[in-house]
Amino acid sequence: MGPTSQRATADKLVEAFNSMSIPTIISLRAPDCMRQILPYSLNIKAQSNDTYRKHLQSLIPAFRNFSLTVYEIVEDLPARKIVMHLKARADTAAGEYLNEYVWTLHFDKEGRIDDQKEYVDVGVNRDFYPKLQKALSGIKNAKVDPAKVEGPVI
Numbered sequence: 001m002g003p004t005s006q007r008a009t010a011d012k013l014v015e016a017f018n019s020m021s022i023p024t025i026i027s028l029r030a031p032d033c034m035r036q037i038l039p040y041s042l043n044i045k046a047q048s049n050d051t052y053r054k055h056l057q058s059l060i061p062a063f064r065n066f067s068l069t070v071y072e073i074v075e076d077l078p079a080r081k082i083v084m085h086l087k088a089r090a091d092t093a094a095g096e097y098l099n100e101y102v103w104t105l106h107f108d109k110e111g112r113i114d115d116q117k118e119y120v121d122v123g124v125n126r127d128f129y130p131k132l133q134k135a136l137s138g139i140k141n142a143k144v145d146p147a148k149v150e151g152p153v154i
Helices: 006-020 022-027 049-062 120-136
Strands: 035-038 062-075 081-092 095-107 111-121
Touching: 006 022, 006 095, 022 049, 022 120, 049 062, 049 081, 111 120
Parallel strands: 035 111
Antiparallel strands: 062 081, 081 095, 095 111
16 A cells, blocks of 8 residues: 555655655645744744745755755554654855754645745754855845844744
8 A cells, every 4th residue: 555645745845855846845845834834932924835935045045055864653543644854954155054844734625735834943944044145145145135034943
């Protein structure tokens, strides 16, 4: 027996991030899907698909060789939910980017992601993004506006 539709969607999501295919990332989400960064103490507003797409597009020039590695996946079929523990890695103007995430993905009946909660490493959010903004500010003709680089990436 093959993977469930929600597991197949979760696998496609990781593949889409590893190739930075923003159209694919967004296509795996229900039209009204929201992404919420946690913990709430970071005060990051929930993102609609359109806001999330624009956010990802603004970050592509700053992050090269982005990759996700899945440590663990827990699937709850009756609840239509998958929880993933992931590691992210990329090259940036400020050096190597390393982060850890726990994604909680909820799925609709069609197998699309209809809600995403994303726990991020608060230390990386606090320490890395200011360094990245500073590094990008020092690059003439940078392909990304340092003021628009905000964490967390995924």
